[in-house]
Amino acid sequence: MDLKELYRDVILDHNRHPRNFGRIEAADSRADGHNPLCGDRLSVFVVLDGERVADIRFEGRGCAISTASASLMTEAVKGKDRTAIRELFDKVHALLTRPETAADGALGKLAALSGVREFPVRVKCASLCWHTLNAALEHGAATISTE
Amino acid sequence: MAANVLLAAPPPFDAERVRRDFPILDTRVNGHALVYLDSAASSQRPLAVLRAVEDYETHSHANVHRGVHALSQAATAAYEGARERVRRFINARSTREIIFVRGTTEAINLVAQAWARPRLRGGDEILISALEHHANIVPWQMVCEQTGCTLKVAPINRRGELRLEEFHTLLGPRTRLVAVAHVSNALGTVLPVKGIIEAAHAHGALVLIDGAQAVPHSRLDVRALGADFYAFSGHKLYGPTGIGVLYGREELLAAMPPWQGGGDMILTVSFEKTTYNELPWKFEAGTPNMSGAVGLAAAMDYLEGLGVEAIAAHEQRLLQLATAELARLPQLEIIGTAAHKASVLSFTMKGVHPHDLGTILDAEGVAVRTGHHCAMPVMTFFGLPATARASFGCYNTERDVARLVQALGKAREVFA
Numbered sequence: 324m325d326l327k328e329l330y331r332d333v334i335l336d337h338n339r340h341p342r343n344f345g346r347i348e349a350a351d352s353r354a355d356g357h358n359p360l361c362g363d364r365l366s367v368f369v370v371l372d373g374e375r376v377a378d379i380r381f382e383g384r385g386c387a388i389s390t391a392s393a394s395l396m397t398e399a400v401k402g403k404d405r406t407a408i409r410e411l412f413d414k415v416h417a418l419l420t421r422p423e424t425a426a427d428g429a430l431g432k433l434a435a436l437s438g439v440r441e442f443p444v445r446v447k448c449a450s451l452c453w454h455t456l457n458a459a460l461e462h463g464a465a466t467i468s469t470e
Numbered sequence: 471m472a473a474n475v476l477l478a479a480p481p482p483f484d485a486e487r488v489r490r491d492f493p494i495l496d497t498r499v500n501g502h503a504l505v506y507l508d509s510a511a512s513s514q515r516p517l518a519v520l521r522a523v524e525d526y527e528t529h530s531h532a533n534v535h536r537g538v539h540a541l542s543q544a545a546t547a548a549y550e551g552a553r554e555r556v557r558r559f560i561n562a563r564s565t566r567e568i569i570f571v572r573g574t575t576e577a578i579n580l581v582a583q584a585w586a587r588p589r590l591r592g593g594d595e596i597l598i599s600a601l602e603h604h605a606n607i608v609p610w611q612m613v614c615e616q617t618g619c620t621l622k623v624a625p626i627n628r629r630g631e632l633r634l635e636e637f638h639t640l641l642g643p644r645t646r647l648v649a650v651a652h653v654s655n656a657l658g659t660v661l662p663v664k665g666i667i668e669a670a671h672a673h674g675a676l677v678l679i680d681g682a683q684a685v686p687h688s689r690l691d692v693r694a695l696g697a698d699f700y701a702f703s704g705h706k707l708y709g710p711t712g713i714g715v716l717y718g719r720e721e722l723l724a725a726m727p728p729w730q731g732g733g734d735m736i737l738t739v740s741f742e743k744t745t746y747n748e749l750p751w752k753f754e755a756g757t758p759n760m761s762g763a764v765g766l767a768a769a770m771d772y773l774e775g776l777g778v779e780a781i782a783a784h785e786q787r788l789l790q791l792a793t794a795e796l797a798r799l800p801q802l803e804i805i806g807t808a809a810h811k812a813s814v815l816s817f818t819m820k821g822v823h824p825h826d827l828g829t830i831l832d833a834e835g836v837a838v839r840t841g842h843h844c845a846m847p848v849m850t851f852f853g854l855p856a857t858a859r860a861s862f863g864c865y866n867t868e869r870d871v872a873r874l875v876q877a878l879g880k881a882r883e884v885f886a
Binding site for chain 1: 830
């Protein structure tokens with residue numbers, strides 16, 4: 324069990340200085356995510372340009388894994404369309420849950436999350452933001468729970 | 471003379487010897503010797519409990535209160551013997567006052583549904599504290615929905631102590647029941663339950679004490695305390711899971727309707743009329759948890775063998791040591807600084823979320839609880855999503871405190 328695999332520099336940096344942090348008052352869609360296990364809460368705000376996510380921000384409080392994952396996600400999906408985001412989500416999900424998965428080149432900085440799979444109770448921390456974004460894109464306003 | 475004084479002094483508490491009674495403490499976690507600091511969530515069981523359960527299952531098991539055959543008689547004797555053991559442990563008047571339940575949660579729900587629900591109505595009030603575990607909040611909210619009565623909450627101060635002045639203001643002629651923790655699970659605060667009970671009784675209200683966190687750390691004498699209902703769990707008392715106790719004063723229990731129907735809780739059944747069994751079986755529908763009761767009785771034997779007061783004194787030494795050590799760590803804040811605490815230490819580290827703290831401590835072999843501790847209103851009061859919580863039991867040592875401090879240093883390093 325290697326803590327350095329979990330808390331890589333990229334994760335610690337995005338935890339300390341989360342990118343795209345804050346609200347978008349004129350968002351086209353928002354969703355709230357909640358992990359009752361640890362009390363993590365986050366909200367995702369999306370501005371859409373047709374099928375494309377033109378802008379995205381998040382706010383909330385959570386552990387380093389959930390904050391860094393959300394920060395990395397906002398950087399990765401900004402400018403992408405729904406289909407590309409869904410594909411990316413599938414790749415992140417595989418990275419977090421399947422031990423044999425090699426990091427896909429398309430993941431970029433998101434590959435830093437690969438250490439999470441050695442810590443099964445923490446997978447939900449990393450995936451909460453993705454489920455929340457998914458809710459914002461699919462249903463508009465909703466509260467997503469990891470439980 | 472000097473020799474007499476020496477003989478009269480209690481023997482020092484030997485936690486190292488106690489540890490040898492708990493085989494699970496030899497577990498290695500992530501390459502480290504386990505440091506178990508989560509007894510407030512569930513304590514470990516000594517060999518005496520494991521063997522008592524095994525012995526019951528191997529030699530005495532059959533259904534209770536039913537057969538004339540030898541094993542059924544042995545099982546009944548073991549189960550009812552365990553009830554008598556519990557009666558002595560808490561100094562109840564009669565075994566009719568000892569109801570076996572699954573745990574504290576079920577005990578509170580029993581009182582909510584069998585005492586409060588048939589009696590309370592709009593205008594009546596139930597008074598709890600802001601320190602309560604969800605198990606001592608939600609059952610009363612359900613009763614309020616069912617009856618139209620109102621839930622009142624006595625506030626706490628920044629140290630995590632009940633604000634007694636406000637408590638007394640909230641206690642009034644409408645108060646029918648006061649339901650409070652003896653010890654806060656999230657912060658370790660010991661509540662002044664004796665005074666609370668006396669004040670409530672002066673207003674004609676009954677009192678239920680949630681003793682889940684208190685019974686492992688202090689001698690309980692329900693008669694001296696004067697509680698009307700007292701609930702606790704076996705698995706926080708070095709006993710098995712799935713067994714707990716509701717103590718209730720006999721005249722109250724006798725006047726309450728059963729809350730679950732089924733076998734064992736009846737005397738006669740016909741389609742026209744069923745007569746209910748006597749206390750305590752009236753509240754124990756279905757086949758009970760016999761091996762759990764036997765294990766709980768063995769845990770009580772074990773605890774009295776060590777000395778409940780001696781354990782409490784040992785835990786207080788550890789609590790004071792850990793409090794002093796953690797207070798010295800930079801950017802660490804202890805949450806819950808009541809003057810009177812049981813051996814529960816809740817804390818946060820600046821810049822490190824409790825969930826990350828829990829993972830890092832676990833990687834170092836140190837088991838603590840992280841989260842809201844099923845006491846979300848307490849977390850909300852302190853403006854925190856969660857805390858980390860170390861809790862100490864009879865088998866913890868100064869070495870465990872040192873390992874906790876060391877692991878917290880590691881967390882500081884990772885999040886430097």
